[in-house]
Amino acid sequence: MQTNKPAVHLYTVDETLPAIREICAGMEEEGVPWKILRMDGTARGLAYRAATDSVLESGIGLTAGEVALQMRKVAEDRPLFVFADPTAEQYRMIGANAARAVKKKRFVTVQAG
Numbered sequence: 001m002q003t004n005k006p007a008v009h010l011y012t013v014d015e016t017l018p019a020i021r022e023i024c025a026g027m028e029e030e031g032v033p034w035k036i037l038r039m040d041g042t043a044r045g046l047a048y049r050a051a052t053d054s055v056l057e058s059g060i061g062l063t064a065g066e067v068a069l070q071m072r073k074v075a076e077d078r079p080l081f082v083f084a085d086p087t088a089e090q091y092r093m094i095g096a097n098a099a100r101a102v103k104k105k106r107f108v109t110v111q112a113g
Helices: 019-030 043-053 088-103
Strands: 008-012 034-038 058-062 066-071 081-084
Touching: 008 019, 008 043, 008 088, 019 034, 019 058, 019 088, 043 058, 043 066, 058 088, 066 088, 081 088
Parallel strands: 008 034, 008 058
Antiparallel strands: 058 066, 066 081
16 A cells, blocks of 8 residues: 655656756755656646645646746646746755745745846
């Protein structure tokens, strides 16, 4: 029997994208576990599905050019954060904020790149 362990889900079109390292570093700094799965879709669609599948209700969607952060109880078309062509700092911030949403802490912000 496989259980859905508490973790932020990160759904990506390519599990070898270098951005994954920064996103996971952001979650690690906040002390929240994560799970990475490869699947097809848009960043927004993947983020919504990840949030829906996560026991912690927090999900990240990642494609080669976009990243999105979503919470399960937020409307599918209204992700919390979306960045096109993000910087390394923005990727890390998405990871940190995915974890902070779970911990109900104030989000960190960075300037648009």
